Amino acid sequence: MTLQDLRRKIYEIIFEADTFWGKFFDIVLFYTIILSVIVVMLNSVQSLHELYGFWFLLIEWCITILFTIEYSMRIWVINRPVKYIFSFYGIIDFLSILPTFLSLIFISSHYLMVIRMLRLLRVFRVLKLVRYVGASDSLWLAAKNSRLKIIVFLEVVVIIVVIIGAMMYLIEGPEHGFDSIPKSVYWAIVTITTVGYGDIAPQTIAGQSLASLLMITGFAMIAVPTGIITAEISRAEKRKNTQICSYCQYSDHDDDASHCKKCGNKL
Structure with a gap:
């Protein structure tokens, strides 16, 4: 040898x-x-x-x-x-x-x-x-292929928590613990993720109603990225291949590939 x-x-x-x-x-x-x-x-x-x-x-x-x-x-x-x-x-x-x-x-x-x-x-x-x-490979490819959709979704979530946080700052005010917009946005993030530390909580009916709506929205939002990734998993399964190009380290090859999809060298 x-x-x-x-x-x-x-x-x-x-x-x-x-x-x-x-x-x-x-x-x-x-x-x-x-x-x-x-x-x-x-x-x-x-x-x-x-x-x-x-x-x-x-x-x-x-x-x-x-x-x-x-x-x-x-x-x-x-x-x-x-x-x-x-x-x-x-x-x-x-x-x-x-x-x-x-x-x-x-x-x-x-x-x-x-x-x-x-x-x-x-x-x-x-x-x-x-x-x-190999399911981890499919999950990674699915997340990679749907990253733009997930980024847009996260941007929407950020917009929602900022708006809700600002509204809670106006509704509750410093007397109920919402003494700044950043702290109110922090509360909105904790609430929409259903964590609920309980360090600050709305006291007014309007604030509690808005908090309830945000909690329900948080549960609904769990399904969005899950659905996006699930839709991509079937496509990722078709491309699953463990061969790695020794020249460029590219790994996303078709099952029947004999040459690298990226640099063209033989696998």
């Missing part, structure tokens, strides 16, 4: 999930990520840190070494390593190994522990590539 063949084989395992070893790699990566996050969380508990601090540190270093090898392999096998390094997942991959090495320099790694939690973002890479959880 030549060096080029080895690179291609490793590339198929790391970046594609159609093969047995590709699926196996993604499954191992998934559980390793989960384990690393659990270790970070448990290590933040003082009583557990005092009892099992050594073992937590040992597991942390083992996982970091594995992630470092994986990160190096990704850079080695890809045709455009610079593009990967500065991509979203490339930065996340780098941040997943950086804190442990920095802890050698900075003895107090309390804040570095929080950065380690970013490893959880790597789960999205696995969920996107593993065929047996």
Whole structure:
């Protein structure tokens, strides 16, 4: 086996999930990520840190070494390593190994522990590539394809809460806790999302009526983005493909595609 063949084989395992070893790699990566996050969380508990601090540190270093090898392999096998390094997942991959090495320099790694939690973002890479959880890919494509509709919907929501907030400021006024328009808009956001903290509440009949209308509107608004995304899921299913172009990293290919839809190189 030549060096080029080895690179291609490793590339198929790391970046594609159609093969047995590709699926196996993604499954191992998934559980390793989960384990690393659990270790970070448990290590933040003082009583557990005092009892099992050594073992937590040992597991942390083992996982970091594995992630470092994986990160190096990704850079080695890809045709455009610079593009990967500065991509979203490339930065996340780098941040997943950086804190442990920095802890050698900075003895107090309390804040570095929080950065380690970013490893959880790597789960999205696995969920996107593993065929047996391919529904996440469909959901992502559906959200991506309907993003303009969702943006318009969110703009409408913002307009509604601003108008309602301004109306509540006029109706209730400072004597009932609505002492500014921004605070009234905050109340409108809390109400329309059905959170209802209860820190401020309308006291007048007009204000309570408007609040009731806003609550009902909030329930109705849940169905809007759900319907938009659901309508796109069926279309996304038709385009579901786990092949990633080794040149431009484009992944939205048809099932029968042999060449990249974006750059034209062979998959």
